[in-house]
Amino acid sequence: MLHYDTVIFDLDGTVFDTEEGLLSSHRYILQKQGYAVPSDDTLRRFIGPSLQDSLTWYCAMNHEQIVRYVAEYRPYYIEHGWKKTRLYPGIRALMHQLKKQGAHIYVATGKPIQTVEKLLKRFYLAGYVEDVAAPDALDVSMDKEAFIHRLLDGKGSRKAVMIGDIASDITGARAAGVDAVGVSYGYGGPDAFKDVQPCRVASDAWELASLLMDEPLPQKGYFITIEGLDGCGKTTQSDAVAWELAAQGYTVRRTREPGGCPISEKIRDLLLDRENAAMTDITEALLYAASRAQHVRQVIRPAMERGEIVLCDRFVDSSVAFQGGGRQLGVGLIERINEPAVGDCAPDATVYLRLDHETALRRRENASALDRIESEKASFHARVEAAYDQLAANHANRFIAVDARNTPEQITAEIMDALLERMFAAEVL
DSSP states (O other): OBSOSEEEEOOBTTTEEOHHHHHHHHHHHHHHTTOOOOOHHHHHTTSSSOHHHHHHHHHOOOHHHHHHHHHHHHHHHHHTGGGGOEEOTTHHHHHHHHHHTTOEEEEEOSSOHHHHHHHHHHTTOTTTOOEEEOOOTTOOOOOHHHHHHHHHTTSOSOOEEEEESSHHHHHHHHHHTOEEEEETTSSSOTTTTTTSOOSEEESSHHHHHHHHBSSOOOOOOEEEEEEOOTTSSHHHHHHHHHHHHHHTTOOEEEEESSOSSHHHHHHHHHHHOTTOTTOOHHHHHHHHHHHHHHHIIIIIHHHHHTTOEEEEEOOHHHHIIIIIIISOOOHHHHHHHHHHHHTTOOOSEEEEEEOOHHHHHHHHHHHSOOOTTTTSOHHHHHHHHHHHHHHHHHTTTTEEEEETTSOHHHHHHHHHHHHHHHHHHTTOO
């Protein structure tokens, strides 16, 4: 059951964390135009009020200077700054649930409409938002009351609420005759609402959901593994994918195998130490499984239960490829060894960075000294490559196979498109 049939969101500090992009854009344009750059604490105060007010208050600019500043700042931000934006955790899930229950979702913001449209598309929110009230590129004014009227006039009787992080969001809503709910995670600071009276204040999207509807937000975990030959670019892509997932509003738990927790890291040292050349193949396979058993129970499963996205550099597919294929122990044996270690903790999606073993080994040799596994003969790595290709063919619904010869940016984009499509289909929002 909805408590309001219409929900109007502010953007900066409410839906999006735009601080990094806004501050870096202001620093660049202020320096370029010859102004003294205020401290970061002062620049943070630019977030929320109109740009005209901020430039007047904190930079003592007159009207002509403001017009000149905005003419450079807005295009720069639209091209560069907005890309550093992050979605606050839980916001997409909140909009999804509101829309699912029939709510009308609007946006009222002082951010230029061109940037708003880019952000809503970039963060997969455009399908939830029915209408936006925002200035054009050169308009520096911001009047939340006028924006709210623009959104609601002619829509008939609506029980509406404005969600915002600063006092002007609340006063604008009051002046427009609608309820107002504040959020404390944004840019207003601890005293944001001391002189205004929001109906309630929420500390995160989950608390906000409880004020807007009866149904709580689900917190679903999702388990992603990244696989491939040593030298395929797993570390680079793990870093990039983790950043992108965090920017999309997810809580990401990075981990790796072998390792991921203290006991498993000690086993990792044994496995990769080149002095342990006498280690038998079956000992190696059992140690990987032992490390995994601890890792699953101490790290992966608890994070999933908390609703986090687990991003793991290697998992059981590595054992199948390296010990089953490379060591020629066989897929069946490796699966049996790992069954009690893994239990029901199977990956939801596996990113496979496909690269031929010759190229992968050349890349790896140029990076740093090789460990015990990486030092194996080319024939070993050829068998690992073949095993991975077979895994990708046998588990096509789980594997996301990506050509690792492309540029890092192309690879990341391909991975994220495929991952988010699967996550949204599973309503991991």
